[in-house]
Amino acid sequence: MLTRLNHVAIAVPDLKAAAALYRTALGVEPSVPQALSEHGVTVAFVDVGNTKIELLEPLGEDSPIRAFLDKNPAGGMHHLCYEVEDIIAARDRLKSEGARILGDGEPKIGAHGKPVLFLHPKDFNGTLIELEQV
């Protein structure tokens, strides 16, 4: 069902500082930060060859990563995003296996303009999983 790891998202308190660190210490070039106000994050992508790292900084008071950073002020790995071919079929399979879909269970348009769902981390060994239909 999963066809590819689209990205690993890392929440950071200071995107500019994190981007500089990835550039100087790890030798990879983050993209220019984009403010996605409808998603409550500012994001920079880091191409690491076969997949992407998404550095996420909270934007606005209702940012979905605000609580995570309150618990982890220095930042941390926030979620994994896997690609699927058919997000409705994927959701129905997951529900039939007892996995919980966050929110109302319907796909939303994600930060890449594609349908996404998030799965409850308690059902996947503490890992927040995003599914994206590509």
Place this chain on the structure above:
Amino acid sequence: MLTRLNHVAIAVPDLKAAAALYRTALGVEPSVPQALSEHGVTVAFVDVGNTKIELLEPLGEDSPIRAFLDKNPAGGMHHLCYEVEDIIAARDRLKSEGARILGDGEPKIGAHGKPVLFLHPKDFNGTLIELEQV
């Protein structure tokens, strides 16, 4: 410097249960678990198309993931492993940028039989980073 994401490691309390979950709910096939007693883990690999997920269960009292699971009993994302071409050059660049290498700073032979180093998570926004020379 980073050339590829080799794997995402997820610590789990029960590898058999986690492997079954990935198979039934996520539709991917974990490898047969391997006990790596010299590394203190039992591991199963999950091919997700462009990279791997490594499911890690502690093995023995001195397991390097024991403390993580004590803090996160349900499991969680433990580290990211990136490939580099020259691990000594990578280490020297990181040290010159002020990043801390765990242990004595010398590469060790990792779970894949290749030289690896771990970087201090406090230097990378709470993310434990493994570098592997491939």
